[in-house]
Amino acid sequence: EVQLLESGGGLVQPGGSLRLSCAASGFTFSSYAMSWVRQAPGKGLEWVSAISGSGGSTYYADSVKGRFTISRDNSKNTLYLQMNSLRAEDTAVYYCAKDLNDYGDYDAFDIWGQGTMVTVSS
Amino acid sequence: EIVLTQSPATLSLSPGERATLSCGASQSVSSSYLAWYQQKPGLAPRLLIYDASSRATGIPDRFSGSGSGTDFTLTISRLEPEDFAVYYCQQYGSSPPLTFGGGTKVEIK
Numbered sequence: 627e628v629q630l631l632e633s634g635g636g637l638v639q640p641g642g643s644l645r646l647s648c649a650a651s652g653f654t655f656s657s658y659a660m661s662w663v664r665q666a667p668g669k670g671l672e673w674v675s676a677i678s679g680s681g682g683s684t685y686y687a688d689s690v691k692g693r694f695t696i697s698r699d700n701s702k703n704t705l706y707l708q709m710n711s712l713r714a715e716d717t718a719v720y721y722c723a724k725d726l727n728d729y730g731d732y733d734a735f736d737i738w739g740q741g742t743m744v745t746v747s748s
Numbered sequence: 749e750i751v752l753t754q755s756p757a758t759l760s761l762s763p764g765e766r767a768t769l770s771c772g773a774s775q776s777v778s779s780s781y782l783a784w785y786q787q788k789p790g791l792a793p794r795l796l797i798y799d800a801s802s803r804a805t806g807i808p809d810r811f812s813g814s815g816s817g818t819d820f821t822l823t824i825s826r827l828e829p830e831d832f833a834v835y836y837c838q839q840y841g842s843s844p845p846l847t848f849g850g851g852t853k854v855e856i857k
Contacts (some may be wrong), residue, residue, distance in 0.1 A: 685845075687842075687845050721793075726795070733798075734781075734838065736798075
């Protein structure tokens with residue numbers, strides 16, 4: 627079964643850091659680009675960042691550029707999101723998502739994790 | 749950045765009725781690279797439609813997508829009780845940022 631499982635969320639103070647992880651199983655992880663998508667409480671979906679299958683190309687939303695870093699370890703089938711200089715507006719459920727196709731660096735997302743909540747508050 | 753605008757914000761319908769959801773783009777979406785997702789409270793989004801009109805694996809044929817350029821539509825031919833949810837469109841045809849629409853809530857009338 628194809629599955630994504632996020633971890634690492636929690637409560638952090640403004641200006642703090644957090645690293646999210648997304649463990650993948652059931653597919654050839656290194657063949658697929660992956661993304662992080664977030665959803666603030668009661669709001670819509672916002673794409674945050676994407677990374678190619680090899681990890682050689684990365685992309686970011688302007689709202690997180692320079693503060694967040696996406697990476698992956700294909701030997702561990704794991705995706706990461708390092709979040710620094712966190713702000714109250716970063717409070718959201720963070721989902722990792724798998725690209726539908728095994729080509730290109732961004733696509734529709736056919737598999738989503740269950741999400742992990744990040745709360746930035748003093 | 750391509751801005752997606754979904755309408756209406758809320759659609760109040762009864763089971764068995766037809767639902768028509770719209771997604772308008774601020775500029776043409778390349779190669780009709782547009783997807784639709786369904787999200788229920790407390791759950792992750794589920795892919796319904798990709799490439800504007802292709803149904804994802806396991807999606808019932810009462811869901812259909814159409815459109816090209818800047819105007820796209822998701823149609824649910826006959827609403828089932830489990831279809832009441834929020835629906836989002838997403839474009840992936842241009843270089844990032846990838847963008848989502850603001851969502852349409854389909855609620856029971």
